[in-house]
Amino acid sequence: MTKTALITGASRGLGAALAEALCDSHHIIAVAKTTGALEELDDRIQARGGSATLAPMDITNDAAMATLCRGIFDRWGSLDLWLHTAVHAAPLTPTDHIDAKDMAKSVAANITATSTLITYVSPLLGQAGQAVFFDDPVIATKFFGSYGATKAAQIALARSWQAETAQIGPKVHIVTPAPMPTATRARFHPGEDRAALHSPQSQADKIIASLSASLA
Template identity: 35%
Template sequence: MTNTALITGASRGLGLALARSLAADGWKLILTARGRDALARAADDLGALALAGDVADPAHRDRLARAARDLGGLDLLVNNASGLGPVPMRPLADYPVDTLEELLRVNVLAPLALIQATLPGLRERRGAIVNVSSDAAVEAYEGWGGYAATKAALERLSHVLAVEEPDVAVWWFDPGEMRTAMLADAVGAEEAATAPAPETVVPTLRRLVAERPASGRIRHR
């Protein structure tokens, strides 16, 4: 039986690097991201199904869940899509609350809703969920309060889900700093250029899927 994965935020960065690795091993892939053109190019290269859209949109999540059902269910759901918040980074004293509400929809509510929509298939195939988090969820960095709050919430949801769903592996995954557009937005292109490439993180994720350790917080080292 061919394994099937759904990866959000798959047009660049860690999502695209993981998709390339899985495709090379024959996985069926459902890829989504907001950037339609970049996503289409990635999917064409990998022979994957591309469904462009915003994971915060319930109708788009329904399309993703339907695609997963049409392929017989999922072995792996990777909630990688994420928003950063206002740039330049803002202290909490000046953080716009309406922006935080939107960030919570993208970084917390959308992953949970997508899990809920795909969970029956994941249960049936004893699949796995990777919720991509950050060290900002557990460390206090000036200016990162809004983003950090969303990742801390995602980690708590992941932990409870792991207890409630013993037949599904749930990992909340801290990849560390990576050379991505998001990091460049946060700290500047020059500093971001010194970070490791997303491809260096993929072997850790592949080991999770292959070895299936107990659900929990996993940090890339």
């Protein structure tokens, strides 16, 4: 039976690297807003002999997420793995200057969508599936107010789910990748020496290796 991996935020950076690292053993269900980048990812996956289902949609669209998860159930009946790399990174600003629209987008993507997806994806994972979330050390540093607060809330949701399912499944992992030269990080750290950062591919390989015993 074909193993399946849902990756939300799959078009670039760590999400795309995880999709490529997993495509040898899993059919990839790749979710992102950017159709072109998803198609490029699909080309790379096919070049490796893997397969993918592309889902160009916004995770903040509740109806789209419901349709996606229903489609996964109808086609495969279940899901083996969910990796949630999608995040909204609002511009850096002093906390007392946070733009209301930026905060609303951060709440919608980082908190509400995560909560909704957990509700929809959990039945697909069942007792044997696994979910992976990605923590970020910058959440408590200056100028990261809207991103930091909502990312911390996302991880709080994941930690609650992790504790609740520790004995019954699905197994929930929370990992902290090393800094990578992603587009999101470039917005936060313009002018940074990107040569000193870790490649998304190396981090994807490390994460998959850490899960390998459970994924076997």
